[in-house]
Amino acid sequence: MPSRTAAGGRAAVVTGAGVGPATRRGAPHAPAWLAALPALVVIGLFSAYPVLVMVANSLGLGQPPADGGPTLEHYARALGSVTVREALLNSLYIAVGSVLITLCVAVPVVLRQADDDRAGRRGGAATDALLTLPIALPGIIIGFFAIVLTGRTGLLGLAWDGFSGLAYTFSGLLIAYLYFSLPRVLGPLRGAAATLDPSLTESARTLGASRPRVFLTVTLPLLLPAAIETSGTAIAVALGGYGTVATLSEGCGSCRSTLPTNSPPGTGSPPRPPSR
Amino acid sequence: MSTPAAVPTTDPTPTAVRPAGLTVDDLTVRYGSTTAVEHVSLDVAPAETVAVIGPSGCGKSTTLRAVAGLVPVAEGAVGLAGRDITGLSPARRDIGLVPQNYAVFPHMSVAANIGYGLRARGTATPRREERVREMLELTHLSDLAERRPDQLSGGQRQRVALARALAIQPDALLLDEPLAALDPQLRGGLRRELAAMLAATECATLIVTHDQREALSLGSRIALLRDGRLVQFDTPQRLWDDPVDAFVADFLAGAVLLDAEVADGHAVTLDGRWRIPVGDLAVRPTGHGAVRLLLRHDSLTVTDDADAAALLAEVTHSEFTGDGVHLTVRAGERLLGVRVPPDARIGRSVSLAVAPGRATLLSPRA
Numbered sequence: 180m181p182s183r184t185a186a187g188g189r190a191a192v193v194t195g196a197g198v199g200p201a202t203r204r205g206a207p208h209a210p211a212w213l214a215a216l217p218a219l220v221v222i223g224l225f226s227a228y229p230v231l232v233m234v235a236n237s238l239g240l241g242q243p244p245a246d247g248g249p250t251l252e253h254y255a256r257a258l259g260s261v262t263v264r265e266a267l268l269n270s271l272y273i274a275v276g277s278v279l280i281t282l283c284v285a286v287p288v289v290l291r292q293a294d295d296d297r298a299g300r301r302g303g304a305a306t307d308a309l310l311t312l313p314i315a316l317p318g319i320i321i322g323f324f325a326i327v328l329t330g331r332t333g334l335l336g337l338a339w340d341g342f343s344g345l346a347y348t349f350s351g352l353l354i355a356y357l358y359f360s361l362p363r364v365l366g367p368l369r370g371a372a373a374t375l376d377p378s379l380t381e382s383a384r385t386l387g388a389s390r391p392r393v394f395l396t397v398t399l400p401l402l403l404p405a406a407i408e409t410s411g412t413a414i415a416v417a418l419g420g421y422g423t424v425a426t427l428s429e430g431c432g433s434c435r436s437t438l439p440t441n442s443p444p445g446t447g448s449p450p451r452p453p454s455r
Numbered sequence: 456m457s458t459p460a461a462v463p464t465t466d467p468t469p470t471a472v473r474p475a476g477l478t479v480d481d482l483t484v485r486y487g488s489t490t491a492v493e494h495v496s497l498d499v500a501p502a503e504t505v506a507v508i509g510p511s512g513c514g515k516s517t518t519l520r521a522v523a524g525l526v527p528v529a530e531g532a533v534g535l536a537g538r539d540i541t542g543l544s545p546a547r548r549d550i551g552l553v554p555q556n557y558a559v560f561p562h563m564s565v566a567a568n569i570g571y572g573l574r575a576r577g578t579a580t581p582r583r584e585e586r587v588r589e590m591l592e593l594t595h596l597s598d599l600a601e602r603r604p605d606q607l608s609g610g611q612r613q614r615v616a617l618a619r620a621l622a623i624q625p626d627a628l629l630l631d632e633p634l635a636a637l638d639p640q641l642r643g644g645l646r647r648e649l650a651a652m653l654a655a656t657e658c659a660t661l662i663v664t665h666d667q668r669e670a671l672s673l674g675s676r677i678a679l680l681r682d683g684r685l686v687q688f689d690t691p692q693r694l695w696d697d698p699v700d701a702f703v704a705d706f707l708a709g710a711v712l713l714d715a716e717v718a719d720g721h722a723v724t725l726d727g728r729w730r731i732p733v734g735d736l737a738v739r740p741t742g743h744g745a746v747r748l749l750l751r752h753d754s755l756t757v758t759d760d761a762d763a764a765a766l767l768a769e770v771t772h773s774e775f776t777g778d779g780v781h782l783t784v785r786a787g788e789r790l791l792g793v794r795v796p797p798d799a800r801i802g803r804s805v806s807l808a809v810a811p812g813r814a815t816l817l818s819p820r821a
Contacts, residue, residue, distance in 0.1 A: 378558035381525050382616075384545040385552040386572030386623060396571075400562045 273349070273424075274417035277356035278364065278410045284357070285364045286402065289372040296373060314362035318423040322346075325355040325427060346427055355423050363413045371405030475537055476501040476659030477522065477627045482531035484514070484521050491517040493683045494531070499627065499659035501536075506662045506674030510706065514683035515663045516555075519629050522661065523552050535659075536626040546575075551620025551658070555632040557612045559604040565615050566591065566600040572623035590618035593652060609637045610645050617649075621656060628653075628660045634669055646672060667707050671695070679703055697817060699743050708751065711791055715748040715816065722816050724748050725787055729766045733816065735809050741817035752781070754814040755793045757805045765806040773801065 212219075237251050257263050288310070313321065328335050329345040336343025345351040375398065383393040477499040484492040492514040499505045507515045520526045522533055524545035532541045540548045551572075560568050569590050573583040591597040594614040604612060613633065620628055633649060634642045650673055653660055664670050670677050671691045678688040687699040698704035704712040715724040722731045731748075741747065758765055768784035768791065775781075775797070782793045784805060793807060 376556065376558060378554040378556060379560060381523075381545070382552055382554055382558040382619075383560075383571065383575075384525075385523055385548070385550055386575055386619065387546050388571070388575035389546060392575055397560060 269349075270418050273352050273356055274414045277353050277417055278360050278413045280353070280357050281360040281364045281413065282368075282406055282410055285361065285368055286406070289365065289369045290375075290398065292369055293372040293375060294377075297377060310365055311362045313358055314366075318359060318420045321355055321359050322423040322427045324358070325351060325423070329354075352424060352427060355427065356417050356420070359420060359423055360413045360417055363416055364409050367409045367412075368402070368405055371402055371409075375401055475534065476503065477661065478532075478534040479518065479522060480532045480534065482518065482521060482533065483529045484517050484526055485529045486517075486526075490529075491683055492521065492680075495678075495680065495683075495685045496531075497661075497678050497685070497688060499661055501626075501659050502657050503675050504653055504660040504662060504673055505676050505678060506664055506670035507678045507680060508664055508667065508670040508674075508707070509680035509686075511665060513680040515665075515680050516631060517683075518680070519631055519661060519663045522627070523550055523629055524548050549623070549626045551623060551625035551628045553613070553616045553620050553628070553630045553633060556636055557609075557616035559607075559612050559615050559619075561604050564601050564603060565596055565607070568604070568615050569618045569622050571619060576623065586622055590622045593621070593655065594618040610641060610648075613637070613645070613649075614652075617652065621658075625658050628656065628658045630660065630662045632664055633662060634666070635664070642669075649673070667709075671707070677707070679707065681706075696739065696815075697741050697743065698749070704749060709792070710752075711750040711789070713748040713750065713789065715746050717746055717816075717818065722746075722748055725766070725789060728787060731764055731809055731814070735764070735811045736814050736816040737812050738816045738818055741819055743817075744819060746819065747817045749815040749817055750791060750809075751813070752792045752794050754809055755791065755807050756810050757782075757793060757795050757799065757801065758808040759806070765808050767804060768807055769804050770801060 233249065237249060237254065239250070292307075325346040327333060329342050329351055330336070330347075331344045333343055333346065335345075346355070379397055379401070380393050383397045384390075388396065475498070477497075479495060479497040482492055482495045483490065495514070495518060497505065497507070497518075507518060509515045517526060521528050524540070524543060528541055532539055534540065535548065535550065540550075560571065563571070566587050570583050570587045573586055578586070587600075588597075591600055594617055596611065596614055596618060599607065599611060604615065607615065613636075617630075634646055637645060646669060653673070662669070662673055664673075674691060676688065676690050677694055679686045679694065681702060687694060687703050694703060694707050698707065698710070698712060701712040704710040713724045715722045717723070717733065720733055722733055722736060723729070724731070736748075766786050768786040770782055771785050771790070772783040773780050774783075776794075779794045779797055780799065780801070782795060782801065782805070784791050784793055784807065786807070791807070793805070795801060
């Protein structure tokens with residue numbers, strides 16, 4: 180019976196995409212790609228097609244748009260520009276750097292949580308909520324928090340002078356993005372850690388491996404695929420994260436710019452948030 | 456079979472002669488407020504195989520994990536090859552562990568799995584490669600050395616785990632439910648294969664299982680646990696012939712053990728409801744105190760003449776077993792098993808008699 184309802188569900192999806200009613204009846208083994216078709220149509224329409232048109236236009240094929248661009252010349256100018264290149268590099272440094280640091284923070288947490296879950300200890304509901312809270316916060320809020328803590332008159336600055344103004348530096352941005360990326364890495368990584376079989380590490384221990392060795396030769400390699408996948412997504416999100424960096428870059432004129440804040444006005448960049 | 460009870464604890468040269476194998480002395484393990492294992496004592500001689508058996512939750516796996524150092528010991532001591540290893544880290548115990556699901560490292564080849572412990576111990580490469588080759592041969596895996604674990608069958612994975620555990624030349628080998636993860640059709644052959652490989656090793660082997668056949672065929676002695684306590688620790692033959700109580704008889708042999716008395720040439724049991732001439736019984740000595748009657752599934756027959764030696768019982772269940780029908784009958788409070796031919800006509804109540812010589816009277820004096 181379950182297989183029948185599954186087939187019905189697939190037929191409904193296919194019909195919804197307008198493929199036609201022919202597949203609905205008398206086709207118990209519809210090809211698998213039919214199920215993927217709606218998603219493929221959306222992706223094709225919204226990413227592949229515009230890119231193809233833009234590439235064609237840049238190469239001088241097809242009909243040029245009314246304003247004559249963008250052409251190869253535009254791209255060359257953009258990539259040759261020092262500010263764009265700097266913004267690109269800054270973005271990459273911050274996104275990759277913050278996600279790498281996030282991973283270092285997240286891996287011990289998820290391993291510990293997986294242990295606790297297996298042992299039936301569920302004391303961590305509050306910790307869970309706290310750790311995943313930042314995912315619900317817009318980047319601007321996170322930037323604001325950073326200013327409250329490490330701004331020129333920030334709370335941490337009262338404790339030690341070195342903290343004041345940190346929010347507007349490269350390290351300050353890195354820390355703000357660490358907070359931004361943490362929940363995006365923790366969630367998926369936790370799922371991967373839960374599937375790690377504890378008897379693997381136990382066996383490795385009885386074979387004579389020290390804890391660090393077990394971590395490096397068993398735990399880490401098994402966690403690596405999930406870590407790469409997760410950090411890929413987190414880096415992409417951090418690269419596009421506009422709010423935090425926009426909020427923080429309001430603080431000083433000479434502040435480093437990143438790609439999202441470097442978009443010149445009039446090219447579809449979001450309006451700048453009000454400065455504090 | 457028996458090992459010296461006293462283990463020298465102050466032996467400064469452990470590399471010379473290692474007198475004892477594995478000793479578990481008065482072991483108690485607690486998980487929080489629950490006691491999983493209580494005052495269990497065992498010993499396994501070098502090259503001996505001891506099976507620890509019991510129903511699920513009896514503490515047998517916990518015992519094994521305590522020996523491996525994977526759970527903390529609350530009381531008691533674990534000794535291995537003359538050393539006290541109670542507080543030692545699992546990495547320094549020289550114990551080979553084969554977990555229930557084999558825990559073969561999925562990201563390494565068969566050969567790398569087997570060499571893992573040697574690599575961790577810093578064994579020189581030529582020696583390591585030689586040892587891995589030996590282990591591959593012992594476990595008939597030489598052709599699969601470069602395979603990944605996901606390309607192996609369950610039985611092959613078990614052999615990888617065994618080879619990996621043996622490669623470090625452990626003083627003790629621990630196997631947790633070695634055959635439970637395999638198809639029932641394959642278990643018989645793999646059990647014999649496993650027994651052959653274990654016979655080739657020199658280390659003290661502890662096998663945890665819930666399967667009576669596995670315990671009886673693999674263990675040279677069997678420790679039976681219930682509710683975290685050791686019930687009986689003896690050779691398979693003695694457990695089979697002279698169980699300490701009804702639980703042991705039922706769990707290990709599927710037999711029924713009834714309290715009995717001997718009065719003027721008759722064994723009287725079931726509160727005087729059943730009187731059996733002693734001449735119909737095999738009489739054997741017991742080491743466990745009272746007179747008891749041991750009934751196996753072939754000890755009873757259904758009889759037509761309802762004389763004094765017959766027991767009237769009510770049939771509660773019948774089960775076709777291919778070569779016969781297994782009846783479960785109730786006599787008073789007790790449930791007994793009787794096997795009858797498949798074509799037997801059975802009513803709702805039957806008269807039971809012992810098959811001459813098939814039922815055993817365990818008597819302390821005989």
